Every structure is written in structure tokens, then in C-alpha cells.
Amino acid sequence: MSNDITLVLGATGKTGRRVAARLRLRGTPVRAASRSSQTLFDWSAPDTWNEALRGVTAAYVVPPPVPGPVHDFVARAQAAGVTRLALLSGRGADTYGDSTFGLDMRDAEDAVRASTLEWTILRSNNFDQNFDEERFHAPVVAGELALPAGDVPEPFIDIEDVADVAAKVLTEPGQHAGQTYELTGPRAITFAEAVDLIARATGRPITYKRVSPAEYTAALVEDGMSQQDAHHLTDMYVLMERGLIATTTDGVATVLGRPPRTFEDYVVRTAATGAWG
Numbered sequence: 001m002s003n004d005i006t007l008v009l010g011a012t013g014k015t016g017r018r019v020a021a022r023l024r025l026r027g028t029p030v031r032a033a034s035r036s037s038q039t040l041f042d043w044s045a046p047d048t049w050n051e052a053l054r055g056v057t058a059a060y061v062v063p064p065p066v067p068g069p070v071h072d073f074v075a076r077a078q079a080a081g082v083t084r085l086a087l088l089s090g091r092g093a094d095t096y097g098d099s100t101f102g103l104d105m106r107d108a109e110d111a112v113r114a115s116t117l118e119w120t121i122l123r124s125n126n127f128d129q130n131f132d133e134e135r136f137h138a139p140v141v142a143g144e145l146a147l148p149a150g151d152v153p154e155p156f157i158d159i160e161d162v163a164d165v166a167a168k169v170l171t172e173p174g175q176h177a178g179q180t181y182e183l184t185g186p187r188a189i190t191f192a193e194a195v196d197l198i199a200r201a202t203g204r205p206i207t208y209k210r211v212s213p214a215e216y217t218a219a220l221v222e223d224g225m226s227q228q229d230a231h232h233l234t235d236m237y238v239l240m241e242r243g244l245i246a247t248t249t250d251g252v253a254t255v256l257g258r259p260p261r262t263f264e265d266y267v268v269r270t271a272a273t274g275a276w277g
Contacts, residue, residue, distance in 0.1 A: 005029045005055050006170055007082075010062035011037050014133055015088060018163035019060050019170075026171055031056065043069045046076075053080040058170050061087045067107035074115045084118035084177070086169045088162075091125045091182055091245040101235035109180075120169045121180040125245055127159045128185070128266040131198060132275040141276055145195050146209040148216040148237040153188030155248045158261040161185075165255045181251040185260050188246050197264060201271040213238060 006023055010016035011032030023030045033041035033052045041052045043064035053059075059082055063070050070087075077085065089105045096102045112119040130136050139145045162183055169176045189197075192208040199206040211219070213234045220230035239245070252260040270276070 004057055005031050007031045007033060007052060007056045007059040009033055009041055009052075009060060013062060014127065014129060014159055015162055015166065016060065016062060018159065019166045022163055022167035023170065026167065028171055043073075046072060049073060049076050050080070053077055053082060056080060056082050058082065058084045058086070058173075060166055060170060061085055061108070061112075063087065063089070063104055063108035065104050067103050070108040070111040071114075074111045074117065078115060078117060082117060084120070084170075084173060085112055085115075086120045086122060086166050086176075087112050088166070089121050089123045091123045091184065093123055095244050096239055099235050099239055100232055101239055118174065118177040120176040120178075122162065122166060122169070122183060123180060123251075124162050124183045125155050125157045125185065127162070128156045128261075128263055129159045129270075130156075131194065132270050137275070140195065140198060140206055143205055144207050144209055145191065146211045146216070146219070147191055148211055148213045148234060149191045149240055150210055151190055152241050152243050152246050153190050153193075154240060154246065155184035155186075155188040156194065156263055156266075157183050157185045157252070158263075158266050161252050161256070161260045165252060168255055176255070181255060182249040183251045183260075184248045186248060186262055188248060189263060194263060197267050198271070198276060201267045202276045204276065206276075 006028050008016050008020045008030055011020050012034045020030050020032045031039055033039040035042050039052055040048045042048050053076060059077060087108055089109055090102055093102050093105045093109060109121055131140055136145055165183060195206055195208040217230045217234045221227055
């Protein structure tokens with residue numbers, strides 16, 4: 001077997017399934033791997049890694065939510081003949097200081113940087129699609145999104161742009177080696193503005209309510225999240241209030257040669273699907 005396969009981890013997830021589709025359209029042989037794919041991959045079960053890596057040249061890596069496993073995975077990848085990795089990380093991951101949020105991302109970045117592989121790191125702001133595919137979706141449909149985020153804006157990025165960047169990086173050997181791309185949308189908006197745009201596009205009464213970090217943590221725990229995970233997620237909003245990821249970047253344009261999609265474009269497309277109906 002020739003080593004020409006690109007491994008996509010998290011292949012049933014938000015970014016992985018989009019990256020895999022783009023690679024296939026480019027004619028790139030893809031091995032889609034996840035806990036529910038035909039090719040099994042589980043970060044907590046290292047015995048699943050070797051088969052996923054067999055014959056692989058490049059890999060798209062969505063790290064696990066805990067520090068540690070990516071170091072071992074990178075070592076396995078090198079031994080298996082992988083030559084390059086594209087790692088999904090978080091915007092400004094090296095600016096979080098002593099925050100508990102982002103420890104997993106910083107650890108994963110350290111792992112790929114310490115390797116001998118050709119690596120590229122994709123640091124993304126929060127996805128537009130969090131409003132229709134993630135935790136924000138149910139509250140938006142119910143008519144009120146309550147978060148501990150205030151007037152500091154967020155340059156939300158369309159996940160389609162992240163997937164476009166990842167596919168391009170993975171199919172252009174040597175052109176993105178050692179690069180860390182900070183990926184944002186074209187402008188920063190507050191959560192209140194984001195919710196207002198969704199409300200206007202859908203014609204439905206949807207409001208944004210700011211709550212305290214303690215109130216948000218308590219609500220997450222009440223919904224079934226562990227206390228540790230709830231604090232971890234709340235810490236993200238605390239970081240956002242510092243303005244660490246509030247500015248826009250030219251990362252998307254640098255890789256794709258075009259500006260990123262707007263939040264309004266995302267809202268119009270998504271409203272047309274009935275996702276917020």
C-alpha cells in the first residue's frame with residue numbers, strides 16, 4: 001500500500017466531516033476515523049491508533065479535551081510514516097495565562113511543535129455553527145440564550161472557512177510547515193448582536209441574557225455537566241472578557257486568498273434550513 005492517505009480524526013464531528021468531504025472532492029484518499037466511524041479511533045483507547053495510522057501520510061487532528069494523549073499519538077504517527085499534521089486549536093491558545101481553559105489545546109500544540117513532522121496549527125475563534133449545532137442551539141430555539149459574556153465582542157468564524165483552510169493546508173505539502181494560523185471572522189460582534197441577527201432573520205422573538213459566571217456554572221451542572229467541566233467551560237467566557245480573542249486576523253485570507261464569510265451570511269444560510277424553527 002502506498003502511503004498517500006490523509007487521516008481525519010473526529011470525522012463525524014463539526015470540523016472533521018467537513019474536512020473529509022473537501023479532501024475527497026480534491027481527489028485525496030481519506031481515512032475517516034472516530035469512535036463511531038468504520039475506522040475506529042478513540043483517544044482513550046491507544047490500541048485503536050495503529051490501524052487508523054496505517055498507510056497515512058498526513059493527518060487532521062482534533063485533540064481530546066484532556067492533556068497528554070497527543071504526545072503519544074504524535075510519536076506513533078512518526079513511527080508509522082506520517083509526514084505532516086494539521087492540528088485544530090483555539091484562538092490565542094498561548095495567551096491564556098494560568099487559566100484552566102485551554103490546557104488541552106496548549107498541550108496538543110506543544111506535542112506537535114516538539115515533533116519532527118511538518119506541522120501546521122489552526123487556531124480558531126468560536127464557530128458560527130455553535131448557534132445551530134452545539135450548546136447554544138436549544139436555548140436559541142427556546143427563545144433566550146443566557147451566557148456570562150458581556151460587551152466584549154467575538155469574531156465568530158464560519159466553520160466552513162476552517163474546513164477550507166484545513167483542506168488546503170493538508171493538500172499543499174511544504175507550503176504551511178511550521179505555521180500557526182489564527183482564524184477569525186471578518187468582524188467581531190457581541191453575543192447580544194449575534195442573537196439579534198438570528199432573531200431578525202428567523203422572525204422569531206429571541207433574546208440574549210447576561211448571567212454571572214457562577215450562575216452559568218450552576219446552570220451547566222443542573223443540566224448534567226460535571227462541576228469540573230462546568231468551571232472549565234465558564235473559564236472560556238472569563239478569558240473572553242479580557243479581550244484576548246476579540247480582534248480579527250488575516251489568517252483565512254492568508255491561506256485562502258479571500259476574506260472569511262460573514263456572520264450574516266451564516267445566519268441567512270442557516271435560517272433557510274429551518275434549524276431555528
